[in-house]
Amino acid sequence: MSRLTRRRLLQRAASSPAPTGATGTPLGAAAAMTAGATVASAVAAPEGGSDPAAEPRTALRFPTGFGWGAATSAYQIEGAAKEDGRGESIWDTFSRTPGRTSNGDTGEIAADHYHRWAEDLDLMRDLGLDSYRFSISWPRIQPDGTGQPNQRGLDFYRRLADGLRERGIAPMATLFHWDLPQALQNNGGWESRDTVERFADYADIVFRALGERIPVWLTVNEPKTVVQNGYLRGHHAPGRQDPDAAYLVAHHLQLAHGRAVQAFRATGQPGRIGPALNLHPCYPADDSPAAAAATRLYDGYENRLYLDSVLTGSYPADVLADLGPQSRLARGIVDGDLAVISAPVDLLAVQYYTPIYVTADGGTEQRWPTSVAAWQQIYPDGMFDMLTRVTRDYGPIPLTITENGLPTADILAADGTVEDTGRVEFLRDHLTAVHRALAAGVPLESYHVWSLMDNFEWEVGYDQRFGLVYVDYATQRRILKRSAHWYRQVIRDNGF
Ligand code: FCB
DSSP states (O other): OOHHHHHHHHHHHHSOOOOOOOOOOOOOHHHHHHOSOOOOOOOOOOTTOSOTTTSOOOSOBOOTTOEEEEEOOHHHHOOOTTSTTOOOBHHHHHHHSTTSSGGGOOSSSTTOHHHHHHHHHHHHHHHTOSEEEEEOOHHHHSTTSSSSOOHHHHHHHHHHHHHHHHTTOEEEEEEESSOOBHHHHHTTGGGSHHHHHHHHHHHHHHHHHHGGGOSEEEEEEOHHHIIIIIIISOOSTTOOOOHHHHHHHHHHHHHHHHHHHHHHHHHTOSSEEEEEEEOOOEEESSSOHHHHHHHHHHHIIIIIHHHHHHHTSSOOHHHHHHHOTTSHHHHHOOTTHHHHHTOOOSOEEEEOOOOEEEOTTSOEEOOSOBOSSTTOBOOTHHHHHHHHHHHHHHOSOOEEEEEOOOOBOOOOOTTSOOOOHHHHHHHHHHHHHHHHHHHTTOOEEEEEEEOSBOOOOGGGTTSOBOOSEEEETTTTEEEEOHHHHHHHHHHHHTBO
């Protein structure tokens, strides 16, 4: 890798992910015809009917059967870090290292979901969720990342999946949401190809133990975030700043995804499987040809690196050329790897938070107001652009949105309410964009809010609250925010 590329990658990593008013091109008629779903845009029902529950009071109706969900991940909510044989993960190590997280926060207790799971499932039922996306903690299943499974770990997820099904909620499980067993990190972590095989073994164990209970599996959550935050910026575990290592890690995460898909097919189980990718629509900051070219390459690093490899079986040529033939990524590709990475998937899970505006010199610029997370510009049209682009560029693969949400400075008022009106507005605007994408023919089947409840938000610990449900960490009491009440009504009405 050239010094220039190395410098650019580090600079890019240092700037926040980054919206022209360009809102992308609607899908053509052909794509619209391939959509599995049809959209009824109903007219607002008259006010004050005799049975308000029977008459949706909505202007936007979603397709019948559209799935409404919410998402979490193991390390962010479970706590019980030392219980029932769980091993250490890289996030235990990282968060315990002084200076790594706000206030030294860790996920050791988090929202104590490991003990309160039944109460949390009741909450989900009360909200009316169709689907719940959670992740499985690898160090609960294999404390050191290898060998015989820890039965108590598997039992926890079995109870969880059964509890969901008893309440009429479809479980959606992510295999890896960043909590790598520390023992594997000690052996090189995702820089080591061996970790890919360890992941395939772990996936096999989990599929065989839980496969009958879980209709939808997601492999690796946001490989890009591990690459950028874990290995470029270094503010996520394992806290490295090494561009060469970063893109080898990208390759191994993609390979791990593919090996998990293969392991899943080998079990012959009936469920569906796919990757969970955070996609960032990239827009040029101005009209110059230089900004257009820089945006194209930026998009390669943000989106095509992950999408192309899984869905077309090749890495984008511009990114490979930019990294150079001597990069660890280029040297790490073994014959047959791309065939593994592109093993056919059943669906693609997409996560959208923010757009990126790219300047002519390859930097980024802020165009829209941010949330309390400096990296997040609030731009609902980016959701539409991202969804329609995936369908246009990769064909009508079924999509699910597995994350979209907003951190707000929520306050539990003396009267016991949490008035998170900003979150309601954010969700309404983004769901409006989702609805437009459906109308344009995007085969989207479900939507999951990030997050069901407040939780450990990685390097900012408990400072940022993303939940529909407020968690009072001192008492572990759960309180439905205004957004939860709003979302419940959306689910009931199948629209708003
Ligand atoms: C995503 C992560 C999720 C959460 C949200 C805010 O990148 O997958 O765990 O932290 O951001």
